[in-house]
Amino acid sequence: MNLRTRTLATLAAAYFVLAGGNVQAKDPYDASQREALGAVDALFAAMARHDVDASRQLILPGASFVVVLPDGTVKIEPDTGYLETLGKHKEAFRERIWDAQVTVQGNLAQVWAPYDFHLDGKLSHCGVDSFSLVRSADGWRVAGVSYTVQKAGCAPSPLDSEG
Template identity: 85%
Template sequence: MLGVAAFSALAGGNAQAKDAYSALQREALGAVDAFFAAMAKHDVDASRRLILPGASFVVVLPDGRVKVEPDSGYRDMLGKHKEAFRERIWDAQVTVQGNLAQVWAPYDFHLDGKLSHCGIDSFSLVRGTDGWRIAGVSYTVQKTGCAPSPLGELK
């Protein structure tokens, strides 16, 4: 389940927006929140439990190039880097149909406490007997011109 801070971030800090999510939407957002928590802790084992084997990570770089990486590449990177990672999303659009969910949201990414980049995150999730798991992540990277986050400064 989402922590209070994460729910506030996902809903843009708006208490009424938090209530607008259905139980299934909150569950899907909980998987995204857990993914970010595992990333922040560089927890490869937790990431393995949250990401379906064979999931892909697709990044659209500022110059328009597209990089595709398997889930194993993400976990390798997570285990090797020691910098502090912090990713935040807000105003998430969540669509759920049966056991399939899509989460689309603006994000900012901080590296060692400093804004690195921003963009759009798009998560595809599927629900099985063990809950919601990430089937794929696609995101854009914007290095300049990031609008100030509605979540405020990183604390």
């Protein structure tokens, strides 16, 4: 493991400890699954800080962001569009996942989980996140994100009852 990979893994682990992470107290994940989830959480942390440089390090060049809107419309944005938008926004972002299904096979991982997204401290929407990740010499990186957007009828997050 190179220095960069160890640093990213350490930062992800520290984020879980300090921020509570998205892994619940009873950890059902093995080491590879936790590493993949760590990359997702690191991306959420970078997004919350509007940190374009950190986000760029976590996303493979050419990655796509696919959103399925409530009316069924599908929008696709390249990584460059996501990063540009992230840098322009100033609102407080907070995205959380829970009950993640994590599949790892060698250097490929998939994370599928319900999520909620808060904008300036208020629930904006919820849905399902699907992350495709690839492990390289630099660690896990996001190859693509697909997600649904649900504006109404969001069930309360189980994370809200965890204190």
